[in-house]
Amino acid sequence: MHVHILTDKAYETDAVDAIAEIHNAQLKLSFACYTNPDERLDALSKIEPSDSGLILYNITDWYSAGLRQLNILSGNGVPIIEVHPKNIFCESGSPLPKLNGNKVGLICGFQSRGLLTAIARLNNTKLSTTSVKTKRKVRIINGPNLNLVGQREPEIYGFDTLEDVEKSCVNIARSTDQSLEFFQSNYEGQILDWIQDSIGKIDAIILNAGALTHTSIAIHDALKAFPGKTIELHISNPHQREVFRHQSFVSLAADAVITGLGVKGYELALLSQI
Ligand code: CA2
Secondary structure, three states: OEEEEEEOOHHHHHHHHHHHHHHOOOOEEEEEEOOOHHHHHHHHHOOOOOOOEEEEEOOOOOOHHHHHHHHHHHHOOOOEEEEEOOOOOOOOOOOOOOOOOOOOEEEEOOOOHHHHHHHHHHHHHHOOOOOOOOOEEEEEEEOOOHHHEOOEOHHHHOOOOHHHHHHHHHHHHHHOOEEEEEEEOOOHHHHHHHHHHHOOOOOEEEEEOHHHHHOOHHHHHHHHHOOOEEEEEEOOOHHHOOHHHOOOOOHHHOOEEEEOOOOHHHHHHHHOOO
């Protein structure tokens, strides 16, 4: 499994080096930065048809000789993915012209994280035993009465139902390469089981414990045992409400807290990198 990453921007090397370090344990990554077009051609000519793929990172100026080389590689069955940190379609840039062979695709707009997605894609294409190791695994856990959101008290919780929230979170998880499970229960024991079951399996829990936030030392203790990241989330801002909502046992065990942003808070928690 040998993936080549090619760029022509010297300032990108740090990001790519860090990514190469993470991935070299699982696959061989060769990273090269060529600002000189002739050197780039030379590098392309050294890629073997048996190699697993080529990632072109943030390269904007292509010229006919380069395209010819890429066409040969692509025709030889080497998958090629073009990655741009920015959304080139918003910046009046344009993608590489279509190649003859099996160009895999284009990823843009995810900053340097697009590289991870491209590597995971190539990894998957050729190595069925190494599934997508780069995916952050997230659980969103909702506590009591959150199944009523959108149906009652819209002045506090808005009009979106929990089902609507789940749908938008699933879309965000998909586009940010995270795997997501979305739960709701009215039972404290069930929430404890989901937290305990996350240990060793899940990278981050986004928890809206509902009213249990203000009462449950058991949830606090379970979160303390969870080694991943915990984001406490509330649709409303409990600090602006009754005094009994000002105390949170979850906050003491959480890495971050989002409150009062409505159901958008779920999406923001999912987009945050902690
Ligand atoms: O603001 C939040 O997200 C809360 O966690 C929601 C809880 C509340 O007990 C917390 O203090 C703050 C309540 C869950 C939703 O309960 C509803 C009750 C009736 C109608 C609609 C929702």
